[in-house]
Amino acid sequence: MDRAMSIQAFAHSLFILIVLLFPSAMSxxxxxxxxxxxxxxxxxxxxxxxxxxxxxxxxxLFTANVVLGSGIxxxxxxxxxxxxxxEHDVMINWxxxxxxxxxxxxxYNLLQAHWHSPSEHKINGIRYDLELHMVHRSLAGNxxxxxxxxxxxxxxxxxxxxxxxxxxxxxxxxxxxxxxxVDPDDVTGITGNKYFRYNxxxxxxxxxxNVLWTVFTGEGKTVSRAQKELIRAAVDGAGDETFENxxxxxxxxxxxxxxxxxxxxx
Numbered sequence: 001m002d003r004a005m006s007i008q009a010f011a012h013s014l015f016i017l018i019v020l021l022f023p024s025a026m027s028x029x030x031x032x033x034x035x036x037x038x039x040x041x042x043x044x045x046x047x048x049x050x051x052x053x054x055x056x057x058x059x060x061l062f063t064a065n066v067v068l069g070s071g072i073x074x075x076x077x078x079x080x081x082x083x084x085x086x087e088h089d090v091m092i093n094w095x096x097x098x099x100x101x102x103x104x105x106x107x108y109n110l111l112q113a114h115w116h117s118p119s120e121h122k123i124n125g126i127r128y129d130l131e132l133h134m135v136h137r138s139l140a141g142n143x144x145x146x147x148x149x150x151x152x153x154x155x156x157x158x159x160x161x162x163x164x165x166x167x168x169x170x171x172x173x174x175x176x177x178x179x180x181x182v183d184p185d186d187v188t189g190i191t192g193n194k195y196f197r198y199n200x201x202x203x204x205x206x207x208x209x210n211v212l213w214t215v216f217t218g219e220g221k222t223v224s225r226a227q228k229e230l231i232r233a234a235v236d237g238a239g240d241e242t243f244e245n246x247x248x249x250x251x252x253x254x255x256x257x258x259x260x261x262x263x264x265x266x
Contacts, residue, residue: 057200153222172237192219
């Protein structure tokens with residue numbers, strides 16, 4: 001199979017995955033406005049799991065006893081990607097194989113990355129300014145999401161490289177832009193070695209559960225206020241720098257949450 005056919009096959013597989021994951025969400029509207037009939041408090045009227053689920057995300061993550069170990073291995077590789085805007089977020093879609101992560105012996109292939117602002121997860125009661133989600137899927141169809149939170153501070157180095165593209169999206173000139181080869185490790189920009197692990201859900205309708213979450217504590221990771229506002233403005237090409245797309249925190253319901261200290265540098 002030549003390169004063009006490989007990209008086409010990968011894109012088709014990604015579309016099928018989205019249809020399988022979000023069959024009802026693709027035909028129904030939702031938003032993040034707390035006063036809207038389509039806002040988070042009303043998602044459960046259309047998608048019952050958003051209201052009735054017992055393992056929902058995001059949650060408030062509290063530091064606890066640290067578990068030493070190598071609970072995640074990242075085996076990413078640079079691959080061609082596009083940047084895409086939708087009604088709900090801005091996404092990096094890899095159109096080729098961008099590698100995988102391994103958790104407890106299971107390999108999860110990287111599909112896409114997107115941002116939420118402010119952060120969806122809280123850490124010790126603190127909501128950060130931005131949260132990156134790296135979405136992965138195993139061959140068995142299980143989902144693992146890696147979250148990385150950032151505070152206001154110096155510019156994020158990767159976001160700096162896509163500033164022009166974000167501006168084009170914010171001006172509603174197009175919905176998707178090829179951005180060439182992107183290294184997923186550059187996107188994450190992980191600076192620390194502590195992360196939380198728990199079982200949760202998608203943070204958007206239909207709020208499917210059995211999602212394995214790994215949330216890095218964001219030690220030292222920063223994003224400039226201007227970058228955050230540009231990402232917000234690029235969502236749906238609306239140019240709205242005040243747009244927010246964070247689901248409120250959900251009950252933990254006595255779920256176990258572990259805080260790992262990563263020891264092998266992967």
